[in-house]
Amino acid sequence: MSLKGIRTNDKHIKNLANIVEGNRSILYKKEDLLAYDCDGFTIHRRLPRAVVFPNNTEEVAKIVKYCHEHDLPFLARGAGTGLSGGAIPLNGEVIISLVKMKRLISVDFENRRAVVEPGFVNLKLTNSISDKGYYYAPDPSSQYCCTIGGNVGENAGGAHCLKYGVTTNHILGLEVVLPNGEVIEIGKDGIPDAPGYDLLGLLTGSEGTLGIVTKITVRILKNPEAKQTVLAYFDNVADGSQAVSDIISAGIVPAALEMMDQIAIEAVEAAAFPVGHPKDIEALLLIEVDGISAGIDEQIHQILEVCKRNHVREVKVAQSEEERARWWANRKTGFGAMGAISPDYLVQDGVIPRSKLPEVLNRIHEISREYGLRIANIFHAGDGNLHPLVLFDARKPGETEKALKAGSACLQACADAGGSITGEHGVGIEKREEMRFIFSDEEIAAQTDIREVFNPKNLLNAGKLFPTPGRCLEVKKEEKSVTAS
Ligand SMILES: Cc1cc2nc3c(=O)[nH]c(=O)nc-3n(C[C@H](O)[C@H](O)[C@H](O)COP(=O)(O)OP(=O)(O)OC[C@H]3O[C@@H](n4cnc5c(N)ncnc54)[C@H](O)[C@@H]3O)c2cc1C
Structure with a gap:
């Protein structure tokens, strides 16, 4: 029996366990590792070597340094809700789970920013500041469980990102552990638009291939004075699509403008939050406008007119916060609702x-x-x-x-x-080959050159994001290990 009750001959697991404070600091038994063999992209699976749960930046840096020095592949994981396989341990990685680093470090209402640890769950930020009239805008439908670290990894979006922008538009500073264990700060003190290269932009959406984010300074926003939500049913998709174009052409920028087609409607109506949508329509639009009270009614009037011009079958405005919340629950659980059909x-x-x-x-x-x-x-x-x-x-x-x-x-x-x-949702392993649909070989090589500056040994999350087998660790082995679930 070695330290912390660990029974294994793998010296790396023992050494990694010793880096992290506390008893429940590492998983290494097959039955425990099974829960980490994929993320939300469940078609591909591979067991990690171990899962380590650091408590702070210092421990993350020590784990990374150890992996770097011993040539152990490793990757960061938040809640594991990614849909493109970004957190799948293709090379039997040591997974560095950030779920224990889940503190809201500070909130500065005067300067409208908050500092969180990477394992802090997205929705908890809004819930923590809403009583003061503030919120955090990026709202992926998985926001009740996904982490802000994972949102930075994927540059997550959400229904309300049409008007307010995706994650990258709300990140003011990052603390990052580089793949050699060095700790750097980007966007120090959250001052926007620092001179020099836009490293915040580069790191945000880099899918955990350039470093591990251990602290995040985000922008917070004041709640809009008013909001109204419209639900519109269309007999055909073309009319619904035209209404989308016409709303934007009319100069309105809704906070959200969502569409579901007939099969999606069948699913959400069969799942946990049905709202009674007709099943014979081809498309529905869920439209939300927000801002100062004065202009909202006029925008709603314009939206209703656009819908009518495009032969809407029925259109209605939410009559209460409860009704609005029901419509959104129906929409936001849409992916999971597919399980019903x-x-x-x-x-x-x-x-x-x-x-x-x-x-x-x-x-x-x-x-x-x-x-x-x-x-x-x-x-x-x-x-x-x-x-x-x-x-x-x-x-x-x-x-x-x-x-x-x-x-x-x-x-x-x-x-x-x-x-x-x-x-x-990012590229992960799912869309590596599809990168060729939009980038030439030269353009892909330019991007992998950037990765090599940060991640020269390619131990951090190798085999993700780019279709560059020559530069990926053990890619051949990885392809063989892929199994359909
Ligand atoms: C039902 C459902 C609905 C969804 N809806 C949306 C949506 O509306 N919009 C949207 O954008 N996405 C959506 N997603 C996808 C997913 O929730 C997001 O991509 C989310 O940002 C992932 O966060 P996570 O904490 O689960 O990260 P993980 O899945 O654990 O990791 C995602 C990637 O980020 C990297 N990473 C994680 N933490 C760090 C860190 N601290 N530092 C560096 N890299 C890190 C990982 O290595 C991996 O590459 C949805 C997923 C589900 C299951």
């Missing part, structure tokens, strides 16, 4: 110019027919961020592979329409 589903995440919505949605219908799989669409229509959800049954031979191909074809459709292969 399909054994498995794959979430895709492409971006297109808004004007191409009808064309790309048509193409997605064709892809659905070509592959013989149903595809639901729930998405941030206002900023053209599509989420085709490919429904499949992994128990049927070959269906997982078919779903992956259908998902990739949806991303090709987005790229062909002048868009991109990810709006907010």
Whole structure:
């Protein structure tokens, strides 16, 4: 029996356990590691070597230094809700879980900023400051459990990012442990627009390949004086899509402008928060405007007019906060609701110019027919961020592979329409090859060159983000280990 009751011959596990204070500092038994073999992208799985739970930056830095010196692959993990496989230990990594680092360190209302540890859950920030009339804007639908560290990793978005911007627009400073264990601060004291290269921008959305974030200074916002929410039902998708374009063209920037298609409506109505949407419509829009009270009624009037011009079947304004909350719960649990109508589903995440919505949605219908799989669409229509959800049954031979191909074809459709292969879920392992849809080899090489400056041994989260096998650790082994669930 060695220190902390650890029974293993793996000297690295013993040494790593000794770095971290407390008894429950490391997992290394197979039965414990199973919970960490994937994230929200469950199609690929691999066991980590161990999962370590540091309490503070100093411990993170020591763990990283140890891994660096002993050539052990490692990666950071928040809540593990990522949908592109960013936290999957492809190379049997040591996972550095940040869940114990979950303090709200400080709030500075005067300068509208807060400092959190990376394991702090997104929604807890708004809940902690709402009594003073403030909130944190980026609101991924997973916000009740995902961490702000993970949001920085993926540059997460959310329904209300149309008006307020995604995570990167709300990050003022980061403390980062570099892949050699050195600790640096970027955006010191949260002063915006520092001279020099925009390292905050570079680190945010780098999917845990450049460093491990251990402290985050974020912007907080004053609650809007008023908000109103509209629900509109359309008999066909083209009319709904046109209404989206017309609302933005009218000069209105809604806080949120979301769309669901017929299959998505079937799912949310069969799941935990039904609101009674008609099942025979092709599209619904959920539109929210906020700001000073004076202008809100006029904006709502304009939105209702746009919907009518586009042959809306029914349109209504939420009559109470309770009704508004119900509509949002129905929308925000949309991905999980797929479980009510399909054994498995794959979430895709492409971006297109808004004007191409009808064309790309048509193409997605064709892809659905070509592959013989149903595809639901729930998405941030206002900023053209599509989420085709490919429904499949992994128990049927070959269906997982078919779903992956259908998902990739949806991303090709987005790229062909002048868009991109990810709006907010990141590339991870899921879309590495699809990076070629939008970047040339030279453009990819330029980005991997940047990674090498930060992460020259490529021990940190190797094999993610880029289709560059030559530079990835053990990629061949990794490809063999991939198993469909
Ligand atoms: C039901 C559901 C709904 C979702 N809705 C949305 C949505 O609306 N918008 C959206 O953007 N996403 C959404 N997501 C995806 C996911 O929740 C986000 O990507 C979120 O930001 C991941 O946070 P996490 O704490 O789970 O990170 P993880 O999944 O643990 O990690 C994500 C990535 O960040 C890296 N990372 C984690 N912590 C750190 C750190 N401290 N330093 C450096 N790198 C780190 C990891 O290595 C990994 O590459 C949804 C997911 C689910 C399951």
